[in-house]
Amino acid sequence: MKNKFIHTVRWQFIFIFILSIVFAAGTVLLAYRIVKSIVGLSYYSGPLRWVVNNIGSTPVMVVVGGGLFLVYFFIFSRKIIGYLEEITQGVQEIAKGNLDYEIVARSTDELGEVAETINVMTRKLKKSIEEERKAERTKNELITGVSHDLRTPLTSILGYLELIETDRYKDEVELRYYTRIAFEKTKNLNKLIDYLFEYTSLPGEGIELEMKKVNIYGFLKQLAEEFVPILTKAGMTCRVTAEDDTLYIRADGRQLVRAYENLISNAIRYGSEGKFVDIKISRSGQEAVVEIVNYGEPIPESDLPYIFERFYRAEKSRSSRTGGTGLGLAIAKSIIEMHGGKIGARSHRKQTVFETRLPLQPSRQPGTDS
Structure with a gap:
């Protein structure tokens, strides 16, 4: 921390300022001694004596010292100014659309951090444009x-x-x-x-959520009942269990239905061989955890990092048989994150689990809940 405090642009300029004063003063004193020794020589004594007698040595030393200070300051700050110009040129190059351009981080001070931040921003922008x-x-x-x-x-x-x-x-x-x-x-x-x-109908950033208090167990229990005809046709049963059936969240019910409909539909579509869809509700800290489990074919490990991306369809051959656009999981992820939650998946030979975590409804005094 101390090293980082010392190696800042502010302290570098203070150091350069002091160094320029020292060098300028040293140069003036050295020149003064030289001039003083020259005054004794008859050839140079006339002009020098005139300057000393009519202007004075002190004003001359001040003017010369000021000029030398500026010269030394420009010399000593050349590296910092040059790096600042390099960063400026890099930003201009990036602004032209060259997103492959990277500014070299030559220092650990604020300029180095600025250069690295610009590089990170450029990489993210490039990735975003590619996506x-x-x-x-x-x-x-x-x-x-x-x-x-x-x-x-x-x-x-x-x-x-x-x-x-x-x-x-x-x-x-x-x-x-x-x-x-x-x-x-x-x-x-x-x-x-x-x-x-x-x-x-993909959820967008501009959508406004109508947040209300929702009992997550009752919500999912009712939603599971609406899937009974589809489950029956697939030869499956949905089981809803909860460690605590009094967990409440704040959510837009209409949007949340879309998210969990997609997750349950996905479990039915790819888990029909397992005969069951399990919805498990629990609490972890200040979060309501919902696990939607199916016992069909596992998702390949290579596909897991991408299954929530738009239009991505794991196991292309299986997807072609079961249908789907590759949008359902992306929609679910978008809606869960809009509610301040998280979503993830894990899969192995016995089961595939889609897990969502949503913030619990904050505790309030009786009669204060809206």
């Missing part, structure tokens, strides 16, 4: 792909409905066959439309 471009490319690919896929089932539906409308079928069996195909194509069409809606 934005990647997301834009993926979004365009998604919309292009889904738009193309929308045309195929729609064409089939129109074709079969035209056959039915114009009575071009042999008997009721063929009529039901055409109807069933149209129905299946309509379901596919509905799924694709849901994908597009899911993308367009």
Whole structure:
């Protein structure tokens, strides 16, 4: 800490200031002694004696000393000023769009910290731009792909409905066959439309949350009951357990439903082989911890760091069978973080766990809760 205090730009300039005064004073005194010895020589005595008699040695020494001080100050501060100019040139280069440019951190003082901070900012900006471009490319690919896929089932539906409308079928069996195909194509069409809606309804920074007191156990218990038809169709059961069923959080219920719907849907989609979805609620310090557990195929370790990214789909072959846009987990992460919480995942051979942590409702005196 002491070393850091000493090695600052402020102290460097103070040191340079003192050093410049010392060198200027030393040079003036040395020059004074030389001039004094020269005055005794007849050849130089005339002009020097005139200066001494008419101007005075003291004013001359002050003026010369001041000039020397400026010269020495510029010389001794050249390194700092040069580094400041180098940082300025670097910032200008970065401003032109060269995000690969890095300013060399030549010192441990404030200028070195400024240079390193600019480098960190540039790296983050570059990464952010790359991620934005990647997301834009993926979004365009998604919309292009889904738009193309929308045309195929729609064409089939129109074709079969035209056959039915114009009575071009042999008997009721063929009529039901055409109807069933149209129905299946309509379901596919509905799924694709849901994908597009899911993308367009991604939570953004400008969204305003309507925060209310929520009992997390009651909230998830009710949500699990709404999934009963889907669970039954998948041959699964949802079990909700809580160490403490009186944990309260402050949340926007509508947004929180979206987050946990995506997490539960994900558990059903990829965990149907395990027959159960477990929702475990507990408390850790001042946080409500919710674990959503499925017992299906594990998520590969290489995919775990990326599963909350937009459009990322772990195990591409499995995703192609089960569907999904790769947006559900990204939406859940965004909503949980908007509530000041955290989300994570862990997976091994026996189970996959998605864990969320949300701040508990602060304790209040009776009658003060809104």
